[in-house]
Amino acid sequence: MDLETVKSKLHAMNFRLTQEREWVLRVFMESGEMFTAMQLYDRVKEQYNKVGLTTVYRLFEVLTKLRLVTPFLIDGEIYYTFCSGGHHHHFVCLDCHRVKNIYGCEMDTRDFSEIGKIEYHRMDLFGHCENCQGSVPSC
Amino acid sequence: MDLETVKSKLHAMNFRLTQEREWVLRVFMESGEMFTAMQLYDRVKEQYNKVGLTTVYRLFEVLTKLRLVTPFLIDGEIYYTFCSGGHHHHFVCLDCHRVKNIYGCEMDTRDFSEIGKIEYHRMDLFGHCENCQGSVPSC
DNA sequence: GCCTTATAGAAAAACATTTTCTATAAGCGT
DNA sequence: ACGCTTATAGAAAATGTTTTTCTATAAGGC
Incomplete structure (x- = not known):
């Protein structure tokens, strides 16, 4: 998904497309990484201008509502990753x-009606990527 | 899994089996619910004695390390659920x-070697249980 | 029982997140 | 292009959660 699509989704929900949100979105979407609020804040400051940390928190909140980001809890820290397009894990x-x-x-084909009415599901694999399989992380 | 098994697992890792841990563990394991630290703290206080909130935090930390609890992030709050026995979601x-x-x-049979070395995975379904499918939660 | 050392718990500190408040600017209608 | 309405930015304060610190206690080995 590109920036323009996100913009129009925001627009459709009556959110405004401020300059600051565009900066944060750019960095977030182009990186392919997950960030804590503070990490994204720092990165945006490096690449564009300083924005308020509050702005980053608020954007995460909005995007989570729109289901464009998924939060991860890793070692007690909340990381957000950009998520869009078709269903994926x-x-x-x-x-x-x-x-x-x-x-x-495969979950889509299973029947969970006995358990409850499913709203959504998520499936996350954790491990070591190709670049990090040596003793020291390389990326 | 019963309390005695957890005790011996703690023991095997050089953790001590204090009275306070036993109280917290009892409430936690017998409930079948997920708790935030504060919620479990309150529940233990009701059913047994007052214990320190710090003790609850420390027990969650230990049990997470032993993979006996799984943390969930729901609406920005961290809930812990007791987890043991065979692989499940x-x-x-x-x-x-x-x-x-x-x-x-089904994930166990898939090959993810191209993606990375998988340490573990989790899969969570979210929805409304049978008791809560009316307009107002009933449990 | 004695000894070592992990633990409990209160209090303080640290940290993350949200709220508040005012100035600003986005986006609409004209 | 202009003006109007209202969402938003950002600093500062408040809030709430989690961790750390410190000392007394008790668990578990010998």
């Missing part, structure tokens, strides 16, 4: 925290 | 936060 590298999407979901 | 009721285990995992 995640591989998260425990070393470098990069995320790869995994397509193909 | 979770259904979490978004209304009452009760957890049901789901056995049978």
